[in-house]
Amino acid sequence: MTTDVAIVGASAGGLTVAEGLRRRGFTGSLALVDAEPELPYDRPPLSKHILDGRWPAERARLRTPAELDALDVDARLGTAAVALDVPGHRVTLRDGQVLGYRTLVVATGLQAKRLPGGSDLAGVHTLRTLGDSERLRADLLTARQVVVVGAGVLGCEIAATARGLGCEVTVVEPAAGPMLRLLGPQLGAEIARLHVEHGVRLLTSTVVTGLVGDAGRVVGVRTGPGTVLSADVVVVAVGQRPATDWLADSALALDDGVVCDARCRAATDVYAVGDVARFGSGGAGGARGVRLENRTNATEQGLFVAARILGAVGDAYRPVPYVWSDQFGTRIQVHGSVPVGAVVRVVEGSVPDRAFVAHVEAEGRLVGVVGWNSPGRVRTARALLTASETVPSPR
Numbered sequence: 001m002t003t004d005v006a007i008v009g010a011s012a013g014g015l016t017v018a019e020g021l022r023r024r025g026f027t028g029s030l031a032l033v034d035a036e037p038e039l040p041y042d043r044p045p046l047s048k049h050i051l052d053g054r055w056p057a058e059r060a061r062l063r064t065p066a067e068l069d070a071l072d073v074d075a076r077l078g079t080a081a082v083a084l085d086v087p088g089h090r091v092t093l094r095d096g097q098v099l100g101y102r103t104l105v106v107a108t109g110l111q112a113k114r115l116p117g118g119s120d121l122a123g124v125h126t127l128r129t130l131g132d133s134e135r136l137r138a139d140l141l142t143a144r145q146v147v148v149v150g151a152g153v154l155g156c157e158i159a160a161t162a163r164g165l166g167c168e169v170t171v172v173e174p175a176a177g178p179m180l181r182l183l184g185p186q187l188g189a190e191i192a193r194l195h196v197e198h199g200v201r202l203l204t205s206t207v208v209t210g211l212v213g214d215a216g217r218v219v220g221v222r223t224g225p226g227t228v229l230s231a232d233v234v235v236v237a238v239g240q241r242p243a244t245d246w247l248a249d250s251a252l253a254l255d256d257g258v259v260c261d262a263r264c265r266a267a268t269d270v271y272a273v274g275d276v277a278r279f280g281s282g283g284a285g286g287a288r289g290v291r292l293e294n295r296t297n298a299t300e301q302g303l304f305v306a307a308r309i310l311g312a313v314g315d316a317y318r319p320v321p322y323v324w325s326d327q328f329g330t331r332i333q334v335h336g337s338v339p340v341g342a343v344v345r346v347v348e349g350s351v352p353d354r355a356f357v358a359h360v361e362a363e364g365r366l367v368g369v370v371g372w373n374s375p376g377r378v379r380t381a382r383a384l385l386t387a388s389e390t391v392p393s394p395r
């Protein structure tokens with residue numbers, strides 16, 4: 001069977017491509033393939049309101065069954081793609097079906113990295129899917145001591161939520177501070193303060209060397225010879241990697257993501273969107289291009305690619321990256337980026353009041369705007385950033 005457009009990955013990015021096509025009047029056939037059996041759902045709530053129990057799982061759904069029906073897609077949920085034949089225009093699915101396409105969109109996102117040993121012990125979690133969030137919540141409800149490995153955005157959010165559920169939480173991070181990649185040292189120190197004030201034990205410059213188990217269940221985290229942190233639950237939040245294993249034997253170029261040109265095209269009749277796409281290589285994003293891991297990009301890039309599939313010409317894809325995070329009732333918003341060595345200047349509000357907007361400058365240019373409990377004010381400041389034509393430059 002041949003479909004006009006096949007989209008592999010039915011989450012934020014893939015679903016947006018499908019909707020973008022229909023909204024622009026596309027009447028051809030559309031197939032939406034996903035390894036997970038669930039209807040498309042959103043991931044940001046998984047570390048926040050789904051994990052803390054304030055939302056039922058259904059609230060994370062991106063669309064209702066009726067809305068999905070109205071899209072008129074051949075939804076193949078619960079069937080992973082396992083191989084791609086680019087010249088033959090064919091995707092092979094795990095159940096043996098072969099799906100022919102005229103245009104393919106790769107939207108397979110990321111998968112969680114694991115620690116080298118001990119990941120199979122009960123009580124050890126990663127967080128990427130709805131099922132992960134539900135299993136972690138069930139464990140947190142009876143846990144006393146929780147160790148979160150990794151103080152990136154995800155690790156910090158999980159730590160905050162676990163603390164809110166009454167757990168004793170220790171965060172272990174090899175770098176000198178939390179969320180340094182997103183925020184840099186100055187604002188990372190504010191995250192550290194926020195966590196410590198709420199009773200989180202933050203161990204920075206500390207490397208996890210192994211997990212300790214007893215009768216198949218995790219009981220601790222080793223951080224050096226003779227040093228073990230007791231734990232009933234361990235959450236491994238040490239980063240994620242693009243879900244491209246299924247493309248290993250395809251003709252697509254892979255380099256920590258699917259390599260695309262500035263218009264998100266990976267090969268003839270193949271595009272990539274969302275967390276999996278490394279776009280703009282050789283262009284504004286530098287030799288390697290840029291891969292963004294944020295929710296807003298998945299939508300913006302999905303809409304861009306839908307337009308391209310329908311023949312839109314014009315500019316390269318050049319978003320201003322935007323990431324938000326919610327921790328202990330504090331909303332942190334980053335437009336643009338905070339590159340290494342950037343100067344961070346508070347321009348409105350104040351750090352002691354825990355409500356401010358900061359400008360981020362590098363090489364004399366405004367490259368980022370950070371809001372701390374200041375959603376309205378940061379929106380205004382963001383307009384300056386768009387005008388300055390910031391090139392995404394994550395570390």
Ligand SMILES: Cc1cc2nc3c(=O)[nH]c(=O)nc-3n(C[C@H](O)[C@H](O)[C@H](O)COP(=O)(O)OP(=O)(O)OC[C@H]3O[C@@H](n4cnc5c(N)ncnc54)[C@H](O)[C@@H]3O)c2cc1C
Pocket residue numbers: 008009010011012013014033034035036042043044045046047079080081082107108109110127128129154243246273274275276293294295296298322323324325326
């Ligand atoms: C817990 C959590 C919290 C987050 N919080 C925030 C936040 O606060 N702010 C923010 O900006 N961003 C946040 N993010 C990031 C944001 O959710 C992602 O940027 C966004 O989901 C990317 O969408 P995507 O469609 O590119 O990929 P994904 O959402 O990863 O979707 C990829 C889909 O592809 C499917 N898939 C993978 N391999 C295959 C295969 N071989 N065959 C078929 N299907 C496959 C997967 O099952 C999945 O459904 C968070 C992410 C997580 C995990």
